[in-house]
Amino acid sequence: xxxxxxxxxxxxxxxxxxxxxxxxxxxxxxxxxxxxxxxxxxxxxxxxxxxxxxxxxxxxxxxxxxxxxxxxxxxxxxxxxxxxxxxxxxxxxxxxxxxxxxxxxxxxxxxxxxxxxxxxxxxxxxxxxxxxxxxxxxxxxxxxxxxxxxxxxxxxxxxxxxxxxxxxxxxxxxxxxxxxxxxxxxxxxxxxxxxxxxxxxxxxxxxxxxxxxxxxxxxxxxxxxxxxxxxxxxxxxxxxxxxxxxxxxxxxxxxxxxxxxxxxxxxxxxxxxxxxxxxxxxx
Amino acid sequence: xxxxxxxxxxxxxxxxxxxxxxxxxxxxxxxxxxxxxxxxxxxxxxxxxxxxxxxxxxxxxxxxxxxxxxxxxxxxxxxxxxxxxxxxxxxxxxxxxxxxxxxxxxxxxxxxxxxxxxxxxxxxxxxxxxxxxxxxxxxxxxxxxxxxxxxxxxxxxxxxxxxxxxxxxxxxxxxxxxxxxxxxxxxxxxxxxxxxxxxxxxxxxxxxxxxxxxxxxxxxxxxxxxxxxxxxxxxxxxxxxxxxxxxxxxxxxxxxxxxxxxxxxxxxxxxxxx
Numbered sequence: 001x002x003x004x005x006x007x008x009x010x011x012x013x014x015x016x017x018x019x020x021x022x023x024x025x026x027x028x029x030x031x032x033x034x035x036x037x038x039x040x041x042x043x044x045x046x047x048x049x050x051x052x053x054x055x056x057x058x059x060x061x062x063x064x065x066x067x068x069x070x071x072x073x074x075x076x077x078x079x080x081x082x083x084x085x086x087x088x089x090x091x092x093x094x095x096x097x098x099x100x101x102x103x104x105x106x107x108x109x110x111x112x113x114x115x116x117x118x119x120x121x122x123x124x125x126x127x128x129x130x131x132x133x134x135x136x137x138x139x140x141x142x143x144x145x146x147x148x149x150x151x152x153x154x155x156x157x158x159x160x161x162x163x164x165x166x167x168x169x170x171x172x173x174x175x176x177x178x179x180x181x182x183x184x185x186x187x188x189x190x191x192x193x194x195x196x197x198x199x200x201x202x203x204x205x206x207x208x209x210x211x212x213x214x215x216x217x218x219x220x221x222x223x224x225x226x227x228x229x230x231x232x233x234x235x236x237x238x239x240x241x242x243x244x245x246x247x248x249x250x251x252x253x254x255x256x257x258x259x260x261x262x263x264x265x266x267x268x269x270x271x272x273x274x275x276x277x278x279x280x281x282x283x
Numbered sequence: 284x285x286x287x288x289x290x291x292x293x294x295x296x297x298x299x300x301x302x303x304x305x306x307x308x309x310x311x312x313x314x315x316x317x318x319x320x321x322x323x324x325x326x327x328x329x330x331x332x333x334x335x336x337x338x339x340x341x342x343x344x345x346x347x348x349x350x351x352x353x354x355x356x357x358x359x360x361x362x363x364x365x366x367x368x369x370x371x372x373x374x375x376x377x378x379x380x381x382x383x384x385x386x387x388x389x390x391x392x393x394x395x396x397x398x399x400x401x402x403x404x405x406x407x408x409x410x411x412x413x414x415x416x417x418x419x420x421x422x423x424x425x426x427x428x429x430x431x432x433x434x435x436x437x438x439x440x441x442x443x444x445x446x447x448x449x450x451x452x453x454x455x456x457x458x459x460x461x462x463x464x465x466x467x468x469x470x471x472x473x474x475x476x477x478x479x480x481x482x483x484x485x486x487x488x489x490x491x492x493x494x495x496x497x498x499x500x501x502x503x504x505x506x507x508x509x510x511x512x513x514x515x516x517x518x519x520x521x522x523x524x525x526x527x528x529x530x531x532x533x534x535x536x537x538x539x540x541x542x543x544x545x546x547x548x549x550x551x552x553x554x555x556x557x
Contacts, residue, residue: 174476243454
């Protein structure tokens with residue numbers, strides 16, 4: 001089942017001289033883990049803002065083409081009508097947090113859904129524990145570090161348990177081990193609860209291994225769309241500025257030297273280490 | 284030269300962020316300060332241009348104690364780029380943003396013009412000269428913040444998480460730029476979580492934990508020692524992860540560079556075939 005579909009979607013910000021995204025036609029299946037990447041300024045964040053209706057309702061500007069998310073036409077439904085279906089974690093957590101305590105920030109969306117008190121309590125605690133900020137729940141979201149603010153923004157979206165979670169570089173301020181833990185949590189929710197995940201990331205070393213589907217954008221357009229192993233095998237992805245995982249790159253340059261490593265492109269260090277071990281055992 | 288002697292620092296809310304830290308950074312060095320969230324990395328580098336003053340201990344920049352001079356005077360020599368560009372940007376256009384500090388430092392009009400053009404070209408921002416920084420993407424705003432500091436050509440550059448939101452090509456440009464700064468004898472200090480970037484640059488790495496330094500040495504050594512990294516919440520770079528798993532095959536473990544990795548694998552394989 002297709003859960004996100006755009007047809008020839010183009011958008012220009014108010015006062016902008018050219019479209020930030022143009023002619024985007026993509027399909028995302030329910031339950032997929034989709035990775036969107038591409039050079040800085042290529043329109044990734046703009047596309048994410050279309051998924052929950054922030055574009056065009058909040059940003060205004062000129063939107064052309066069609067977009068359907070979770071069966072809803074986002075151009076005719078306000079952002080709040082999308083909140084149950086789509087949760088968006090912003091690039092900069094400060095743009096998202098506002099309550100007096102972390103706990104209240106995480107509860108805010110649930111209050112608006114009108115959930116019973118016990119259910120709210122349960123979901124808030126669940127989300128705070130998953131993101132490892134339960135002990136900070138009474139602190140103000142503005143007095144904790146950038147990395148902790150990102151955890152709060154993620155917890156607030158997880159608590160809503162939407163059908164689709166859209167995350168725009170959600171762990172950029174977190175240390176690598178914490179980032180990895182957060183990605184594991186999101187991957188787990190994707191696999192166990194079937195939540196569709198759309199993740200915007202530059203750091204494919206950390207994230208390519210989770211993806212079922214990768215979309216690469218450049219200058220406002222989609223230039224690759226499909227299977228991560230196939231797409232990251234092409235030379236062009238690197239040329240346009242996509243930092244393919246080091247393990248994937250090493251695999252390519254070893255094969256170029258004539259080493260036999262099989263045809264399945266590895267996306268993680270574990271996968272390449274295994275291929276290398278096998279190659280050495282055969283030698 | 285930056286000298287930090289037994290520095291303690293506590294925030295007004297009582298949190299002690301630095302606990303008796305000592306460190307010397309010589310002119311011309313390239314240092315990456317790494318460590319988990321809340322380790323005190325940003326607090327430490329804010330001492331390098333006097334934004335923060337030690338509660339106890341001494342910080343000297345080129346021989347002058349930071350408590351005995353102003354942030355303005357220190358900034359001329361030490362340019363600071365914040366982690367979050369939105370904490371730094373405020374002008375109507377990218378051009379004005381870069382001109383701001385140059386005007387304050389008393390540069391001539393013509394020099395300002397030239398430096399703006401130079402800084403914009405360097406970071407691939409020339410087409411945004413008249414654009415509002417707030418219309419740019421997160422990664423682009425980060426580069427505007429960086430270019431506004433590079434424009435006045437400080438002797439020491441302090442970059443807090445410079446690779447956030449940057450794509451592979453931008454990171455490569457940043458790396459080349461840092462190398463160029465070093466050939467001019469300038470000092471570069473970065474605070475970063477980006478192990479892959481550090482692996483490509485191989486700078487001196489200072490690893491922090493809970494307000495102290497827990498390891499200090501060549502990047503290649505520190506980034507391939509999992510026992511040291513794990514206590515600071517840093518993961519091994521991907522190439523090091525691969526070689527760590529291949530030690531039973533007799534391969535070395537301290538490899539972080541992808542091209543070096545290729546040579547080593549091919550040689551080891553050839554040896555095995557003979």
